[in-house]
Amino acid sequence: MVLVPLSSAQRRLWFLFCLEGPSATYNVPLVLRLRGLLDASALALAVGDVVGRHESLRTVFVVDDDGVPHQRVDPLGDFAVRVVEGSGDLDALVAEEVGHTFDLANEWPVRASVVRISDVEHVLVLVLHHSAADGESLGPLGRDLAFAYGARRRGRAPVFPELPVGYRDYALWQEELLGEEDDPDSVVSRQLDYWRTELRDVPEPLALPLDRPRPAVASHHGDLVEFRVDPGLVASLEELAARSECTMSMVFQAALGVLLFHLGAGRDVPVGSPIAGRVDAALDDLVGFFVNTWVLRVDLSGSPSFAEVLGRVREKALAAYDNQDVPFERVVEVLNPERSTAYNPLFQVMLAWQNTSYSALELEGVSVTQEIAGTGTARFDLLFNLHQPRGDAAATRAPVFGEIEYATELFDRVSVEVLAARFVRVLQQVVSTPSARIDGIDVLSVEERNWLLRELNPVRVEVPERSVVELVAQRAREFPDEVAVVCGEERLTYGALMARSGRVACGLLSRGVGRGSL
Known part of the structure; x- marks a missing residue:
C-alpha cells in the first residue's frame, strides 16, 4: 500500500473533517437534466470509467502510526451507480443525494445516481467531495464523461489519452515547489512576506447588514438565491474590462466592494476569491482539488471613481497572482488573526467567477442542461458564485448566471434577494459612468426609496418658506x-x-x- 502526503488543500479539509465530522458543507454537486434517448446502462458504465481514470475520485485519507494523514488510492473494482425511478419527489431525491455526508477516512469522495423520469428524460446526479474536485475539475470530468459514454454506447470500453501526471504527483511537487519557510529565498517565505504586509490589520468581521445577531458558533446552514446579469449588460461589462485591461473577475470584485461599502462595510472591504491553482498545463486535464484562496482588499478610500477602484483592484489582483502558491491556511496561521467559531478568518464574503458551464456538454443523442442544486449549507456569510456559459460562437452575448449562497442564521431570504438586485443595479451604474464617484451610486430601487420616504417615515415636516x-x-x-x-x-x-x-x-x-x- 503506497501512502503519499496530503496536498495543502487536502490537509485543510481533513482538519475540518476531524473537527466537525462528516458534513455536506464541502460537497460539489453536479445535476444534469438529460433529454432524449439515453442509454442509462452505458452512462452508468461511463461514470465508472471516469472514476477509474482519475485517482482523486478513488482516494481515502488514512493516518499513519505517528498520527500524520496520508492519501491512499484504491483500485477501481466495481463502482456502483444507482439507477432509480423518479416517480416520487425528484427535488427531495436530489436534495438527499447532494446532502450526502462523506466519510473521508472510509469512503470514496464521489457518488452517482441516474434518475429515470421517462423514456426520454433522465437526471444524472454526481456528488463529489471538495477534497477530490474543485470547480475547474468539472471541465475535464465532463469531457471524459462524454468520451466514455460515446464508447460505451458502441459496446466498448473507452481508451483515454494517458494523463501526464496524477494528483499524487501534484501533492509531492507542491511541497518541493514551496520549499522551507526558514529559507528566505524559498517561494513560501517570499510569498508569506507579501501576505503579511497585504493583510495586516484587515477588518474583521466585516460589517454586513445582518438580519439577526451573529451566533457564537456558526452552524453553516445555508440556502441559495439565484439571479442573472442580462447579455446586454454583460457585453458592456466585457467592454469596460477590455478598456481597463482587467478580467471580468476584477470588475465583479470591484462592483461587489462598492455594493458592500454602500451597505455599511466601510472603505476597506476584504473579499475572498478562489484561484484555480493549476499553475502547469499538465494539470489541466486532472480532476482534483487544486484551488487555493486569496483575500483581495477592495480599497475605496478617498471617494474614488469606479474606474479608480477598478485600477486598484487590478493592481492588487496581479500582485496576488504572483503570490498565489502559498496555501491560504498557512497564511491564516502566520497572520494569526483573532480566531472565532462564529465567522471565517480574514474574510466573510467570497466571490467566485467561472466562465465554464455544462450547457456545452454533449452526450450523443441527448441534450444536457445543468441545474442548480444547493447542499443546504453555507461556507461563508455570503458567497457570490458567478458563471457564464462558454463554448459557442455567441459566448460573448451569453448572460452571467449567479447564485448567492448565504448563511440562513444571519440573513432572511428576502434580504438576499434584495442584495442580488442591488448588485445588478451597481453593475448597471458603474458600466454606464465608470468615471463617476462611487459615493454617488444609488443602490436603492425606486420602490425601496418610496417605501423609505412614505412608509417607514410617514411624518410630514413643515418646510419654512425661505430660499x-x-x-x-x-x-x-x-x-x-x-x-x-x-x-x-x-x-x-x-x-x-x-x-x-x-x-x-x-x-x-x-x-x-x-x-x-x-
Whole structure:
C-alpha cells in the first residue's frame, strides 16, 4: 500500500473533517437534466470509467502510526451507480443525494445516481467531495464523461489519452515547489512576506447588514438565491474590462466592494476569491482539488471613481497572482488573526467567477442542461458564485448566471434577494459612468426609496418658506465648522463655503452682474 502526503488543500479539509465530522458543507454537486434517448446502462458504465481514470475520485485519507494523514488510492473494482425511478419527489431525491455526508477516512469522495423520469428524460446526479474536485475539475470530468459514454454506447470500453501526471504527483511537487519557510529565498517565505504586509490589520468581521445577531458558533446552514446579469449588460461589462485591461473577475470584485461599502462595510472591504491553482498545463486535464484562496482588499478610500477602484483592484489582483502558491491556511496561521467559531478568518464574503458551464456538454443523442442544486449549507456569510456559459460562437452575448449562497442564521431570504438586485443595479451604474464617484451610486430601487420616504417615515415636516441661500446661511451661522461640500479629496465647511461664495458674489457685482442677469 503506497501512502503519499496530503496536498495543502487536502490537509485543510481533513482538519475540518476531524473537527466537525462528516458534513455536506464541502460537497460539489453536479445535476444534469438529460433529454432524449439515453442509454442509462452505458452512462452508468461511463461514470465508472471516469472514476477509474482519475485517482482523486478513488482516494481515502488514512493516518499513519505517528498520527500524520496520508492519501491512499484504491483500485477501481466495481463502482456502483444507482439507477432509480423518479416517480416520487425528484427535488427531495436530489436534495438527499447532494446532502450526502462523506466519510473521508472510509469512503470514496464521489457518488452517482441516474434518475429515470421517462423514456426520454433522465437526471444524472454526481456528488463529489471538495477534497477530490474543485470547480475547474468539472471541465475535464465532463469531457471524459462524454468520451466514455460515446464508447460505451458502441459496446466498448473507452481508451483515454494517458494523463501526464496524477494528483499524487501534484501533492509531492507542491511541497518541493514551496520549499522551507526558514529559507528566505524559498517561494513560501517570499510569498508569506507579501501576505503579511497585504493583510495586516484587515477588518474583521466585516460589517454586513445582518438580519439577526451573529451566533457564537456558526452552524453553516445555508440556502441559495439565484439571479442573472442580462447579455446586454454583460457585453458592456466585457467592454469596460477590455478598456481597463482587467478580467471580468476584477470588475465583479470591484462592483461587489462598492455594493458592500454602500451597505455599511466601510472603505476597506476584504473579499475572498478562489484561484484555480493549476499553475502547469499538465494539470489541466486532472480532476482534483487544486484551488487555493486569496483575500483581495477592495480599497475605496478617498471617494474614488469606479474606474479608480477598478485600477486598484487590478493592481492588487496581479500582485496576488504572483503570490498565489502559498496555501491560504498557512497564511491564516502566520497572520494569526483573532480566531472565532462564529465567522471565517480574514474574510466573510467570497466571490467566485467561472466562465465554464455544462450547457456545452454533449452526450450523443441527448441534450444536457445543468441545474442548480444547493447542499443546504453555507461556507461563508455570503458567497457570490458567478458563471457564464462558454463554448459557442455567441459566448460573448451569453448572460452571467449567479447564485448567492448565504448563511440562513444571519440573513432572511428576502434580504438576499434584495442584495442580488442591488448588485445588478451597481453593475448597471458603474458600466454606464465608470468615471463617476462611487459615493454617488444609488443602490436603492425606486420602490425601496418610496417605501423609505412614505412608509417607514410617514411624518410630514413643515418646510419654512425661505430660499436655499437663506437656509445655507442660517446653517453657517449655527454650525460654521461642519462640512458642507465634498468634492473628491476637498472638503469645505459651511463657514468656508459662505466666505468663498461671498467673494464670488463681490466679483460678479464688480462686473455689473446683478439679480436677474442670468
